[in-house]
Amino acid sequence: MSITSDILRGHTEAIILSNLIEQDSYGYxxxxxxxxKTNNAYELKEATLYSAFRRLEQAGCIRTYWGDETVGARRxxxxxxxxxxxxxxxxxxxxxxxxxIIDKLLK
Amino acid sequence: MSITSDILRGHTEAIILSNLIEQDSYGYxxxxxxxxKTNNAYELKEATLYSAFRRLEQAGCIRTYWGDETVGARRxxxxxxxxxxxxxxxxxxxxxxxxxIIDKLLK
DNA sequence: GAATATACCTCATCTGTCAATGTATATTCC
DNA sequence: GGAATATACATTGACAGATGAGGTATATTC
Numbered sequence: 001m002s003i004t005s006d007i008l009r010g011h012t013e014a015i016i017l018s019n020l021i022e023q024d025s026y027g028y029x030x031x032x033x034x035x036x037k038t039n040n041a042y043e044l045k046e047a048t049l050y051s052a053f054r055r056l057e058q059a060g061c062i063r064t065y066w067g068d069e070t071v072g073a074r075r076x077x078x079x080x081x082x083x084x085x086x087x088x089x090x091x092x093x094x095x096x097x098x099x100x101i102i103d104k105l106l107k
Numbered sequence: 108m109s110i111t112s113d114i115l116r117g118h119t120e121a122i123i124l125s126n127l128i129e130q131d132s133y134g135y136x137x138x139x140x141x142x143x144k145t146n147n148a149y150e151l152k153e154a155t156l157y158s159a160f161r162r163l164e165q166a167g168c169i170r171t172y173w174g175d176e177t178v179g180a181r182r183x184x185x186x187x188x189x190x191x192x193x194x195x196x197x198x199x200x201x202x203x204x205x206x207x208i209i210d211k212l213l214k
Numbered sequence: 215g216a217a218t219a220t221a222c223c224t225c226a227t228c229t230g231t232c233a234a235t236g237t238a239t240a241t242t243c244c
Numbered sequence: 245g246g247a248a249t250a251t252a253c254a255t256t257g258a259c260a261g262a263t264g265a266g267g268t269a270t271a272t273t274c
Contacts, residue, residue, distance in 0.1 A: 005262060006117030006230075007205045012261080015212045028221050038208050048262050050223065055261090073221035073270050092213055098114045099206060101145050105122045106199055112231060113261075119230080135252050152232050157254065159230085180239050180252035 003042055012052045014091035020062060020080040061087050110149060119159045121198035127187040168194050
C-alpha cells in the first residue's frame, strides 16, 4: 500500500458503495476489486471493511443476505439500497468539492 | 464549513506547511488565510491547528519564535524548516496519487 | 499433511478532530 | 464608563474511524 490511510479516511464508505452500485458483492471480493482497480496501490484492511459494513447497514445504505454456495466458504452478500444510492451521490459531490478545496490549499 | 473533517483529515499538516512556504505566519493568521483561500468552505478548528503545530514541530518540520509585537496580543510565529519543505513535497506527491486513486474508485 | 487461498468476524488500541473552556489585550460603539 | 467584538494563544476530555492481532472454517495444491 502506497497511500496513507488518513487520506483515504472518510472515503471508505463511498468506495464500498461505488462497488455495490455495479453489482451485489461480498467482503472478500470487494477488497479484491479495490486492489485491482488501484493496481494494488490501496487495500482496505479487513477490520476497516467490516466496520464500514456495519455503519452502512445501520444507516440503511446496504442490506445483506447469505449466498447459497454449496462449496467453499460461505459468503455474506451486500446490496445497495435506494438510501445508499442517494448517499453515494452525496459522497461523490462532496469529493468533487473537497478535491477543489485541497487543490487550492496545496498550491 | 461545508466539507467533512474526515475528508480533510490527513491534509492538515500539508495545508499548514503550504501556508508557511509563502511566509512565516502565526496560528490565527494561518486559519484566516485558509478560510479566505477556500471562500469560507473550510476552517481549521483551533484545537486541530495547535495539535498539528505540535506534531510538525516534533517532527522538525517547523520552528517557532515569538513575535515582537508591542501592541495587541502576542503572536507565536512559525517558520518552515528544510525538513518541512521536503515533507511538503512528499505530501503534495501523495495528494496527486491519492486523487487519482479515489477518482478511479468513485467512478 | 502442510501451505495457501478463500471467506467471515471481533476486540483493544491508536490517532486526529473538536467542543468546551480558559487566559489576555485592543478596538469600537453607545 | 462599559459592553461587545476581534485578535491571539493554549489545554483537556471525549469521540470516531482505522487497524493489528487474533479467531473460525472450508477447499485446493504440492
